[in-house]
Each structure stands twice: as structure tokens, then as C-alpha cells.
Amino acid sequence: MTKLPVLDVRALRKTFTLHLREGLQLPVLHGVSLSVHRGECLALVGPSGQGKSTLMKCLYGSYGADAGEILVHGADGRTLDLVSATPQQLLALRRRALAYVSQFLRVLPRVSALEVVAERAMTAGETDEQRARARAAELLSRLNLPQGLWGLPPATFSGGEQQRVNIARGFIAPAELLLLDEPTASLDALNRRVVVQLIEEAKARGTAIVGIFHDEEVREAVASRCHTMASAPAVSSHEHKEAA
Ligand SMILES: Nc1ncnc2c1ncn2[C@@H]1O[C@H](COP(=O)(O)OP(=O)(O)OP(=O)(O)O)[C@@H](O)[C@H]1O
Ligand SMILES: [Mg+2]
Structure with a gap:
């Protein structure tokens, strides 16, 4: 039996509509597909403004999507599509399986x-x-x-102190899927190493992780694979093995 990934994102699309600017359309996610298995850490890479944090907020269910699926295959054998989930289903998933370390506490x-x-x-x-x-x-x-x-x-x-409280909050409960948006951005070298250790321990417990790590040293230490965000509409995102 092949193991299902914990997270399976299929053809996810999101466009922001700027109502204060005459309804200007800002396409940000143009068909993102990726998957993450137990014990894996997938790093999202791409220039500033390419939609990394937007994708992360979709994966946490804070942002809705226009099309596509975000399937979370739980350890209990149940699958939830975050794009079509009810608020109650989403909150239940967050309680038992989903953790998110945002950039700000x-x-x-x-x-x-x-x-x-x-x-x-x-x-x-x-x-x-x-x-x-x-x-x-x-x-x-x-x-x-x-x-x-x-x-x-x-x-x-x-x-940096607030960020460490946020990190402790994100890591205190064993999560099936852990989302990390620049968890080390305001940290010194000593605490960056602690976060790298915490990530390694979570991977060893079987947590699937999606992370944004601007710090290349941290990314190289923890990422199993990288996912490069597509830069233009109609070009789909692709995954590649990070060069060793
Ligand atoms: N709530 C929103 N409403 C309108 N536009 C938004 C919203 N959130 C993000 N955007 C726009 O979507 C684009 C992607 O933003 P996002 O924060 O996802 O980028 P990012 O890849 O995380 O960048 P960075 O590396 O700088 O953190 C930007 O052009 C941003 O202005
Ligand atoms: Mg961001």
C-alpha cells in the first residue's frame, strides 16, 4: 500500500481583488501543486511578493482559494479539503493536527x-x-x-522574544502538519540553531512541514526538498530536488 502524503495541494489558484483600486485583479497563485509526506520538510522558495506567505495562509485556511484543492490526509484516515471545508471542520483540524508559526505573534x-x-x-x-x-x-x-x-x-x-514565544507555541503540541513562515527571521545564531533542532525533532516524530526560510543556512539544514513559486500567470509551479 502506498502511503498518502499528509498534504496534497492540487492546482491551487488565488487572485486578490483590490476593491479600493477599481477592482484591480492581482493573480498570485497560478495553479500550485505540491505534496508533503510524513517526516518531510518542503521549503517554499521564490522572490519577495511571489505568494509564499499567501500560499501558507491558504494552507492554514486563513485565506480562501479560487480553485484547486488542499487535501490534508489525517492520521485518523480522514481527508479534509481545506478549500471546501466548513469553519467547524477547519477549527477541529487546527486543534488536533495543524500548527502554524506566523511571522508575527x-x-x-x-x-x-x-x-x-x-x-x-x-x-x-x-x-x-x-x-x-x-x-x-x-x-x-x-x-x-x-x-x-x-x-x-x-x-x-x-x-526576537515574541518570535520565540510564537515558535514555542507552534512546537508544543505534536502536529501532523506544521507551517513555518520565516520562523528564524528575527533570531540570533544561537536561537536559529535551537529552531533547526526543533524542526529536526518534529521531522523525526513524523510531522510534515512546509516552511519559508530566508536564511539559506537554515533552509539547507532542514529542507528535504524545495518548491519554487511560479512567477507569471499561466506558468505552473514546479518542484525540484534541491542541489546538495
Ligand atoms: N490580503 C491581501 N490583499 C491584497 N493583496 C495581497 C494580500 N496579501 C498579499 N497580497 C499581495 O500578494 C502578493 C504576494 O504576497 P506574499 O505576502 O504572499 O509574498 P511573499 O512571497 O510571502 O513575499 P515575502 O518574501 O516578501 O514575504 C504581493 O504582491 C502582495 O501585495
Ligand atoms: Mg512572506
Whole structure:
């Protein structure tokens, strides 16, 4: 029996309509097809503005698509097409199987960094709050976030500190599909290495990963394959093996 990929994107198209500019059409995704298996990390590459983050937001279900399919084949044997899924199906998938580290942390007032991270573990099925908090502390400490900050809301944290809270939140629960949008953009070399280790551990657990890594060193360390975004309408995206 051939194993299904965790993620199977077929002929995905998305055009933005700029209503404030007389309905100007901005085609961004022109028939993207790709797949990612368990334990694989696929890196999206292409120049700025080519639609990498847009694709990522489609894969998380934040953006709808105009055509195509985003099939997630779950470990429970069920398949969900994110393009046609109901909001309830999407939220359920996010809780149990889908994690997303966006470039910026969305902070809630008065919720501490430790709680922001532990909360994700609870949402994803952890029932013991103490265990969730201990795991959050372990991750924040691995990511070298000073302990004095753990009890504070991240709103006033530096860019790199917020990003580390975001990363801890993305990695605390075992995900079947993990989406990483420039997870190391504001990090120093030490913490970039920690993120590389976290990605390797997730791959070893069987997580399928799609990532955008501007840092070539990080990309080379973690990517199993690269997917180059197509640059012009009517030209379809293609995948290629990254040169060793
Ligand atoms: N919500 C939106 N409404 C309208 N246009 C958008 C929207 N989001 C993105 N775009 C446009 O879509 C194009 C692709 O943007 P996107 O952020 O996906 O690029 P990217 O490849 O991630 O670039 P970068 O490497 O700079 O992060 C850009 O031209 C952008 O202006
Ligand atoms: Mg982007």
C-alpha cells in the first residue's frame, strides 16, 4: 500500500481583488501543486511578493482559494479539503493536527508568555495543566527566553522574544502538519540553531512541514526538498530536488 502524503495541494489558484483600486485583479497563485509526506520538510522558495506567505495562509485556511484543492490526509484516515471545508471542520483540524508559526505573534492583553504557549498544548488535547505549563517552560528555556519574562504578557517583548514565544507555541503540541513562515527571521545564531533542532525533532516524530526560510543556512539544514513559486500567470509551479 502506498502511503498518502499528509498534504496534497492540487492546482491551487488565488487572485486578490483590490476593491479600493477599481477592482484591480492581482493573480498570485497560478495553479500550485505540491505534496508533503510524513517526516518531510518542503521549503517554499521564490522572490519577495511571489505568494509564499499567501500560499501558507491558504494552507492554514486563513485565506480562501479560487480553485484547486488542499487535501490534508489525517492520521485518523480522514481527508479534509481545506478549500471546501466548513469553519467547524477547519477549527477541529487546527486543534488536533495543524500548527502554524506566523511571522508575527498575535498577543492577547494580560496573558503571560508561559500561558500563551501552554494554552496551545491544552487546545491540542493535553488535559493536565501542570504538564502543559512544564512543557511550555521547557521550550521557553530551550529557546533562551529569560525566565523573568515568562510571567509577563509578550506585547512589549522585542521582535526576537515574541518570535520565540510564537515558535514555542507552534512546537508544543505534536502536529501532523506544521507551517513555518520565516520562523528564524528575527533570531540570533544561537536561537536559529535551537529552531533547526526543533524542526529536526518534529521531522523525526513524523510531522510534515512546509516552511519559508530566508536564511539559506537554515533552509539547507532542514529542507528535504524545495518548491519554487511560479512567477507569471499561466506558468505552473514546479518542484525540484534541491542541489546538495
Ligand atoms: N490580503 C491581501 N490583499 C491584497 N493583496 C495581497 C494580500 N496579501 C498579499 N497580497 C499581495 O500578494 C502578493 C504576494 O504576497 P506574499 O505576502 O504572499 O509574498 P511573499 O512571497 O510571502 O513575499 P515575502 O518574501 O516578501 O514575504 C504581493 O504582491 C502582495 O501585495
Ligand atoms: Mg512572506
